Amino acid sequence: MGRFVLRRLVGLVPLLLVLSVAVFLLVYLIPGDPAVTLAGGEAATPERVAEVREQLGFDEPVVVQYGDWLADAVRLDFGESLYTGRAVGDELRARLPVTASVVLGSVVFALLVGIPLGVLGGMRPASKTDSAVTALASLGIAMPSFWLAMILIIVFGLELDWLPVRGYVSFAESPWEWFRHLILPSIALGTLMGATLARQLRGALADVLEADYVRTARAKGLGPVRVVGKHAFKNAAMPAVTILGLQIAYLFGGTVIIEEIFALPGVGTYLVNAIVGQDVPIIQGGIMMLAVFVVLANLIVDLTYGFLNPKVRVS
Amino acid sequence: MTAATIPTVVVPTLAGRFRAFLGRLFRRPAAAAAATYLLLLVVVALLAPWIAPHGPYEQDLNAINQAPNAAHWLGTDDLGRDVLSRLMYGARISLASSVLSVGAALVVALPVGLVSGYVGGRLDNVLMRIVDGLQSIPPLVLALAIAGLLGPSLRNIVIALAVIFIPAFVRLIRGQVLAVKEETYVEASRSVGASSGYIVRKRVLHNIASPLIVQASITLGFGLLAEAGLSFLGLGIQPPEPSWGVMLSRAYDYIFEAHWLVFPPGVAIMLTVLAFNLLGDGLRDTLRGG
């Protein structure tokens, strides 16, 4: 097991390097010259612009710029915002709990809804329940998350006024409010994952239930519940877990829009504003951070998968 | 060299196989409904300039934010423009960006995936590392960054979306190539002097077609969602162009006063994505040999 973990960790390094190059190079897409904006735009004299260019290292060759950036990035120093001059790393760190809360909430919601639905459908394949589950899941997958967010806001915020539709309250300040403010965002973001999970689970479960060893178990006299619990579920869960792993990247991306709509001060809103304003250091730092989290999350999935299924470790 | 060592097989005509395939596909109700819907949508999109009741930019400043009525079947937006007409024209833009980006992604992914799989070795390793890296960046964020940095326009959206679609296609294609490489009839074909190019064309492309079509169908749906997301955040299609994402974004601004406005574009997006997904499912089941 130890060798497996080690190999996986080592395999991360080239991945992270490639990632960092991709993120760094993104910036070269921008037409125009950020040095002029930073020099004050309106009153910028050519000397001032040149000064700023030198200060920020825009005059160095690309490779050197990348090297400098990378050296700082590994220490979580992503430079300062071009507009406010404040440290990007600090801001990211401050906003991380918000984004993490939303992602966490979404995963919890997806599991709470997806698993029962998937099991329900899978245990009675081709029944009315199954059709309902499949239909519901298909809708959930097709629905744009931000549209769902809007509908939730209209129903629960405007019409019924049961739940808060904006803002974030930190857990330290009030666990109850933290929870309440996260309900709608989690539903909006987690629905896709929940629906996918339900579908996968249902499909895998239905398949497994037809497999030989299950029939054998039933023939032995084990009731359906025990069969499901002991054998079928564990094996059906594998492909479902794989899907979950693949969805992590989507979650971290989707949080960007959800944070916007629910006015949550997370990494997402920070990043979107930076992209709109072409605030380069924030864009690089923000994307890098999100991507690293995706990589880490996938690593955890990988490791636990390997832990559960010894066959994988050998590959 | 006689042909006696290789059994000849009667290959049905392409048209014949296609017709049989369609028949099997349409026997599945979900896929049939989806395909019909999509076909209708494409027709409406193409014919929009002739069948839309109003122009998409026609403002009627006296009829702002109206609920559905006789003159405007789906109501009007915040500048008095007919929602139904904008929905029709929006179909053109939203479908176009989706189709173009998937197309562009395929154009890049096919050669890359084929070469990577076939050549293997260091090249394959490097390419796969790059693909891994790209796939670690949350897709929407990457698309946002590319579209935002290049400057929002249809062309740049297509580029941004294509970039996020390429990794999955490359993996798929490469995977198929690897699978084929291992099959014995590659050896057999080699043994009768067939060149590698011939093998690629005949075997690989033949095998790839099915999963690729399925994947493309589902990706078209995702492309629609992504374009809507980009436009919603202001980094996609720009107003006054009526892409469905732009319409949703405007509807959101009036969510407190006229919240019915969020339904037409939202339902349109959902139905279309659903259709693409159902079609993809149907294709997968049919091609598998149902």
Next chain:
Amino acid sequence: MYKRTLTVLLVLAAVAAACGGDDDDDGGGAPAEGEDGSEQAADFDPDGVLRYGVSLTGQGVSGQLAPFASTSVCDVLVMAPIYDTLTHANPVTGELEPGLAESWEIVDDQTVELTLRQGVTFHDGSPFDAEAVMAGLERNAAQDAAQTAASLAVIESVEAVDDTSVRINLSTPAAGSIPAILSGREGMIVAPSAMETADTEPVGAGPFRLAEHQPGQQLTYEKNEDYWNADEVHLGGIEVVESEAGPPTTNALLAGEIDMAQVSPDVLGGLEGDPNIEIAEQPAKSYYKLNWNLTQPPFDNLQFRQAINHAIDREAVLQAVFEGMGNVAWGPFPEDFYGYNPDVEGVFDYDPDEARRLLEESGVEDPSFTAFVPPTPLFIRFGEVIQAQLAEVGINVEYVQSTDIVQDYFTDRGQPATVILWPPRPDPVDTLRVQFTPGNFNNVGDYSNEELTGVVDQILVTDDAGEREPLFQEGSQIVVDEALDLPVAYAPLLHAARSNVGGEVVQNENCQGVDFTKLQINAE
């Protein structure tokens, strides 16, 4: 399966639990008993904290806290409470009133002398004297200052004549405009003792001191009891919190999460009907318009410009985009301005036929152009209405959204035209000067009109309203006759406030917020 999800959950939960605190305190201490000598009739809560919502990210407030580092005029909102200004421009009448400078004198064309208030100190106790003001002005005028240097560029030197007198020497005859300029960021004085760290730890002599700053999220202010006019300041504190324009702000107001915010006409529909919310309306001096490069075709063609002006139904725009609030803009100055010229009204009334005729006469072969537009809903709608009206007469407009008009249009000149909300300058003459006289930043085509330049020069040397009035009228006439831009609407400034907010709502121009010294939280 369980272990994997458990691990993920634990990791995420651990991260989520390690979060920073968010200051979410609502205002309100013990209710006040009656108070003495107050002008306001209502009882107020001396510890009352006003929660003001505004967008702290994006293209508004820049997050800079020192005037010489400020890159956005919206920063006045967050900086004015800290620094106050040397002179005050009354947002309603436009007249200059004393601020931290008690009085001033135009000694001659190139010299201004300020007399400072006595006994004023900065937040850290250091004296607000002529030496300090000298240092502050020099810092704001310094070469590396971000935006304040532009208007102060005419300053050649500043001297401290005595403890309370400051003499400003100019390099060109422009003394008449200096007092007005000092009512903006240019007139905000940073304590010399805190100059180095002012951008993050600002020290001024204003009515509030900054207690806490969470960039992009919140600024917390406490009343400065040592302010020279502390008795007239009724708020105990202010919390400026992040709130994005549009539905998020509407939401926050309705939910009571913020007490006050600036709003645009298009969100009023969502706020009306709530008995706890009142809307304060104030005529604005900023006008929505189209600016263009006067030396670049097709805008170098007079008839083309005139055609555009005739093609716009300004009344309809006012109705559709601004809910009928505000006034039509016929020229560069609003009705209540002392230099307003009533003759400019209706020079370009809505006449699409005339527009088409002029267009044909102009000989412009390809009547189309691309313009920048700020990416907010209000601007986009404004742009779309203009676009439709111009299309009616055969002129084709396309838009490119720009989050930084200053950079994209004025500096880079990426497109020949832009939609813009033109704010009034501390000295109104600058509206004419910086846009339409040569050698100025906002004159993108370096357009030159001798007559207009002459008028502007004459205005610059005097600060007497009587002398300036006829000159402004003449200037306005020239601008309109030559169709130098497309003025469309003066939309009112709007602030929404919950009923717990009392006092007088005096709104600052554009995005610059309100005068917090005139507000209070009503006692329970």
